[in-house]
Ligand SMILES: NC(=O)C1=CN([C@@H]2O[C@H](COP(=O)(O)OP(=O)(O)OC[C@H]3O[C@@H](n4cnc5c(N)ncnc54)[C@H](O)[C@@H]3O)[C@@H](O)[C@H]2O)C=CC1
């Protein structure tokens with residue numbers, strides 16, 4: 001744990017931004033959470049709760065919320081970005097003029113920008129080329145983190161001072177932070193697993209057995225790795241907490257918004273209505289479209305992505321998709337070997 005007290009800003013006052021801000025505040029640092037709603041900022045500052053996104057959780061009273069981005073990042077030594085992917089570029093652009101040169105900037109966003117299939121560290125780098133960047137990803141459901149239930153995450157950066165600083169900043173009795181260098185692979189894990197969580201939610205809703213769930217998760221990992229290799233990422237990153245770890249939790253927990261979208265679809269509900277009702281971001285819905293297009297363009301075999309896309313966007317029935325998958329040519333179990 002870090003002995004130095006850092007000045008930290010968290011951008012995005014939704015479930016994850018608030019959960020991370022709370023850990024850093026628990027660890028004794030000076031934390032400013034930036035959000036857009038005056039009402040929610042007042043609620044956090046006065047009652048120390050964020051009832052919309054983390055109902056029933058008492059936040060650390062030292063956590064300060066503000067709607068003023070410049071105030072939030074003033075003298076910040078570390079900034080965490082926790083806005084949805086659709087807002088990452090806009091927020092980064094505004095941030096560019098405000099951030100000091102030696103500030104560490106960590107992306108926690110698990111999504112992809114449509115134009116150019118860019119991951120968030122790429123978007124941030126384009127907008128703030130001088131930023132000392134890192135990416136954080138792992139099995140980190142916001143509600144469980146805020147409840148202080150034990151979990152761990154991965155911080156990836158090319159700069160060991162960045163990974164060590166974040167490890168020291170976040171480590172506590174219920175949170176461990178493992179280091180890595182593969183920014184691109186880690187980010188890809190976080191974005192892709194959301195799509196498979198939708199598949200798993202559908203499967204749960206129709207009441208599949210445990211064998212089926214296991215096959216679904218394992219073949220999801222195979223697809224993710226195949227795609228990663230085609231994109232030049234290291235498939236071994238997918239064996240870690242950011243890969244298997246996050247895939248497992250998101251594909252099995254009803255706390256996952258992507259899983260919940262899938263579950264509702266499996267109950268026969270309409271996608272737009274489900275997303276509207278959720279009221280929080282489920283990145284997998286957008287990622288599915290981008291991933292499907294990339295898989296077609298790069299000719300990567302991704303039957304689960306193709307099947308889910310067929311159900312959601314081409315009006316295919318679940319029975320039809322399952323039947324096509326089950327009668328397809330039988331291929332190899334594991335595509336890669338280290339030998
Ligand atoms: N909730 C979770 O368990 C985890 C979420 N993440 C990722 O973190 C990112 C954020 O997700 P959540 O906090 O869960 O979403 P959320 O839906 O709970 O909250 C998103 C927040 O961002 C704000 N926002 C949207 N556009 C904005 C903009 N242009 N400027 C400023 N604020 C804006 C919204 O008002 C809302 O407060 C996503 O990419 C998600 O995949 C990562 C790990 C865990």
Ligand SMILES: O=C(CO)COP(=O)(O)O
Nearest residue numbers: 138139140141256257258
């Ligand atoms: O990424 C997450 C947990 O690690 C949260 O997943 P959802 O966005 O599906 O809730």
